Amino acid sequence: MRVVIAEDQVLLREGLGRLFEDAGDEVVASLGSADGLLAAIAEHDPDLVVLDIRMPPTFTDEGARAAREVKQAHPELGVLVLSQHIETTHAVELVALGGFGYLLKDRVLAVGEFLASAERVAEGGSALDPKVVASLVSARGEDHQLAELTERECEVLQLMAEGLTNAGIAKRLYLSERTIEAHVRHVLTKLDLPVSEDGHRRVLAVLAHLSATQEPLR
Amino acid sequence: MDEHASAQAAARGDRGDSAAWAQVGRVARGGQLTARRIAALIWGLCLVIALAALALLAIGPGRVLPSDVFSGVGGMSFLVLAMTFASVGVLVARRVPESRIGWIFLLTGLANCVQLLTWQYADVGLHATDLLPGASAAAVFNSVISEATAGLLGLSLLLFPDGRLPSRRWRPALASLFVGMALLVLTGTIRPGRYAEPFAQVSNPFGVSGARGVIDGVDFAGWLFVIAGIGLGAAAMVVRLRRARGIERQQLELVLVVGSVAATVAALVMATWLVWPTGHLQMRIALLGLCFASVPLAAGVGILRYRLYEIDLVVNRTLVYVALTVILAAAFAVTVVLLGTLLGRGSGWATAAATLVVAVAFRPLRARLQDVVDRRFNRARYDALRRVANFLEDLRAGRATPEEVEPVLREVLSDPRLELLFFLPESELYVDARGVPVSDIPDDGRERIPVERGGQPLGVVLHDPATQDNPILLRRVVEAGGLAIEIARLHVALRRQLAEVEASRARIVAAGNEERRRLERDLHDGAQQRLVSIGLALRHAQHELSTSSPERARHTLDGALAEVALSIDELRELAHGLPPAQLDAGLGPALRELARRVPARVEVKAPGERFDRGVETAAYFIACEGLTNAVKHADATRIVLSAGRENGKLVVSVSDDGAGGATPTPGSGLSGLADRVAAYGGSLRIESDRGAGTTLVAELPCGS
DSSP: OEEEEEOSOHHHHHHHHHHHHHTTOEEEEEESSSTTHHHHHHHHOOSEEEEESSOTTTSSSHHHHHHHHHHHHOTTSEEEEEESSOOHHHHHHHHTTSSEEEEEGGGGGSHHHHHHHHHHHHTTOEEEOHHHHHHHHHHTTTOHHHHTSOHHHHHHHHHHHHTOOHHHHHHHHTOOHHHHHHHHHHHHHHTTOOOOOSSHHHHHHHHHHHTSSSSOOO | OHHHHHHHHHHTOOTTOOHHHHHHHHHHHHOHHHHHHHHHHHHHHHHHHHHHHHHHHHHOOSSOOTTOTTSHHHHHHHHHHHHHHHHHHHHHHHHOTTOHHHHHHHHHHHHHHHHHHHHHHHHHHHHTOSOSTTHHHHHHHHHHHHTTHHHHHHHHHHHTTTTSOSSGGGHHHHHHHHHHHHHHHHHHHHOOSBOOTTSTTOBOTTOOTTOHHHHHHHHHHHHHHHHHHHHHHHHHHHHHHHHOOHHHHHHHHHHHHHHHHHHHHHHHHHHHHHHOSSSSHHHHHHHHHHHHHHHHHHHHHHHHTTTHHHHHHHHHHHHHHHHHHHHHHHHHHHHHHHHHHHHOTTOHHHHHHHHHHHHHHHHHHHHHHHHHHHHHHOHHHHHHHHHHHHHHHHHHTTSSOGGGHHHHHHHHTTOTTOEEEEEETTTTEEEOTTOOBOSSOOOSSOEEEEEEETTEEEEEEEEOGGGOOOHHHHHHHHHHTHHHHHHHHHHHHHHHHHHHHHHHHHHHHHHHHHHHHHHHHIIIIIIIHHHHHHHHHHHHHHHHHHTTOHHHHHHHHHHHHHHHHHHHHHHHHHHTTSOOGGGGGOHHHHHHHHHHTSSSEEEEEOOSOOOOHHHHHHHHHHHHHHHHHHHHTSOOSEEEEEEEEETTEEEEEEEESSOOOOOOOTTSHHHHHHHHHHHTTOEEEEEOOTTSOOEEEEEEEOOO
């Protein structure tokens, strides 16, 4: 996997680089800001771009804006945004684009899961931080449909929202893929969602349901 | 202001006036002191003459002739007339020596006094006693001047109220008067033969005999000139009235109204000569004299602007009651005549019925007349005051808001540029109806009318004097609107205070939010990121240990440890903005600790006493901000920092010897400080004259 990193803090940038390299991936470019990101992508043709959401000069949402630009120029390219804090609306909007990840920075310490998310995003899947998903679910506390789910089904729903595939969920929950498939079917039926393939459309449907009380997806 | 205006008038020169008055003008310009002394001298002379005439009058001619018009009460009343002229003249001449009108009045008084004295002297000398020498000469002199003195009246009319002609074109009127008076003096001098009664025993020593017919013709011509001059004088008054605005208009109105009433009464009195040629002659003469005396009196009041504002009302009431008297008298007469014809002459019933009619008609008629007079003669005031009264009524009934007083004043005074500014005593500011402070009132020719209630200034009305020529109306309207203005002012003051409180609260919240944002960012971008990178380094070390390079792992772990040390430093920095731990030991130790960190000599005076923790924290931050300002902006080298209890308040003061000139601009540290102090219900005072250092005093309530 060829990776481009844009992160203003030197130590973190280096740490991320080492993390990917330790896993056998290739870091083709490391940038200190969002400037020159498009040029670097054009030059190195990476599989994945990892960027910090807050970068110079204003330290507000340079990363998010750069991510959108990258997505517009290269819709097939995976983009993983790292953030310092939970920002639901923004995150859900970005993830709905597909081939997109939104993770809190401290996820990098769980190296295995982080790399799995990165790979999923690079392959066109999505990755939404569990804390964001949790906040979406808790925002739907009054939802009777969610209340009908069993505890296990709820876990499955959250992992679906995070962007995991059936295989990924099975692995995470130490269950067989077949069991997960059954859970997924139940969840989708209970929530009146179309029983679609294992993929981005399913993630979209789940997110749309979860964020219905919030602003609609654009 | 009177003197200023008159001086301006004098400076404009004596265009269109005769040389005689230029002489008086020169005297006036030669020195006001001299002029005032001369005026007093002339008046004293008049008084002496008048007293002498009065003494002769008391002696009397010793016999009664119908032609003794100036004996007894008749003479006395004319002495009053002469002295009125002289007294008004001296008052005006002393107050405004540049104005010729005072001198003309003085001269008129003097001429009349001389005329009366010579008359009394001749009358007494010829008829009562032989002790007075030169009685015949007095009779001759009296005859020379008596006719000409009438012309002086025309002079007053022509030159009232500023002592100048309305324009150069009026010069012929002046010439006509002088020619007429000269002719009358001439004919008085050379008319041959014996004089008329009561001086019939004296014959004119200067008489030119044989020319009687010519002299009578010249006399007639002289009268024509004088009457023309007087007529033109009256016309000049009317012309002036048309042009006049403001004060001058009031002066003219006053004199014209009084003059008209006097003329009417005089005409009625003279008409009695046609009905009763004899009898009560002196009484009638006396009435005439008093009538005439009212005119110079009115003129004096007008010129000296003595309570001119009330004159309006006096004129108004005079008109109402004169008309009322005439109408009621007519009604009485008509009723008596009609009923008398019906019931037979001398019927008591007729008189009783007429009285009843008058009694019943009095009140409604008076109200009706008042209304008519108000409408006809003072339409503007009538409408304006009614409109203001209606507005106040609406205000009481809650149909109008007090803020509408400004539009109402605009409408009533037909001045679209009129502005009402409220005075806020606590901040000593003028603000408009929206509460926006007006730092300096524009000097654009608009008149400033202060509004007061109970001696307290409420505000000021800025008004264009060109749109309104009636200062009384203006004053009355503003006075009438006083209550509404006061309420509006209270509203404005209250709204301003509320806005100030709201703004201050918003600033406190914003400052709090900003502080939170700063903390959050510092934590996210600093400590949190560092911890993440430390975690990454540890993971990497883990990886290195498992892939057989422990040397490199040691290196990675060293880096991680260095990061941990940096994180600790960063967190300590962050905690700096929070209430310091030193406050645990009290305000005094905390302030001393604070002073040690400042690169300047700081003297700390603080007690060991403990206060509420919140108040101590506020005091600590005030001291911080004050010290920061002193060091950063004022380049201070010596700073005194003190904190202590005074009258139940914790008073914190920071004074330095720096540049001074500090002002709390929005968003500045000082402004934030003021808000912080206000949040604790305290007050902040900044004394910072440029070059004199800065003293910052905050008073925080701290309970008992």
